[in-house]
Amino acid sequence: QVQLVESGGGLVQAGGSLRLSCAASERRFNDYPMGWFRQAPGKAREFVGTITWSRGITSYADSVKGRFTISRDVAKNTVYLQMNSLKFEDTAVYYCAATIRATGILNRASQYDYWGQGTQVTVSS
Numbered sequence: 001q002v003q004l005v006e007s008g009g010g011l012v013q014a015g016g017s018l019r020l021s022c023a024a025s026e027r028r029f030n031d032y033p034m035g036w037f038r039q040a041p042g043k044a045r046e047f048v049g050t051i052t053w054s055r056g057i058t059s060y061a062d063s064v065k066g067r068f069t070i071s072r073d074v075a076k077n078t079v080y081l082q083m084n085s086l087k088f089e090d091t092a093v094y095y096c097a098a099t100i101r102a103t104g105i106l107n108r109a110s111q112y113d114y115w116g117q118g119t120q121v122t123v124s125s
Contacts (some may be wrong), residue, residue, distance in 0.1 A: 002025055004116035011123075014088055015085060016034075016088055020119060020121075022079045027057070029053065030054055031064065032098065033099065034050065034096060038094045039118075040092040047092070052104060064090075068083050091123045095115055097115050099113045
């Protein structure tokens with residue numbers, strides 16, 4: 001059972017930056033991906049981006065492309081979400097997710113088995 005612990009959320013003004021972290025309780029391996037999703041009040045959970053563990057290949061939702069960057073620290077079993085040029089519409093609870101069912105780029109929540117507790121990101125306009 002993989003446990004994921006997120007940190008780094010908070011309140012930031014529009015145009016600002018935040019970095020979220022997600023630490024996994026077990027060593028990640030192969031090319032199993034770790035993803036980031038977010039959920040705003042009254043909306044469905046949506047894909048933000050993902051990274052494959054071994055090769056570090058990333059993929060992003062169009063809404064964050066060019067502003068958000070995902071990276072990982074293999075030694076620390078940790079994945080990061082660097083968020084720049086934040087907009088009011090980025091306000092949401094952000095979740096990291098992991099799976100060992102499949103490798104590669106996965107962008108649907110149903111493809112992930114393990115989820116963090118979520119961290120709130122609030123962008124003031």
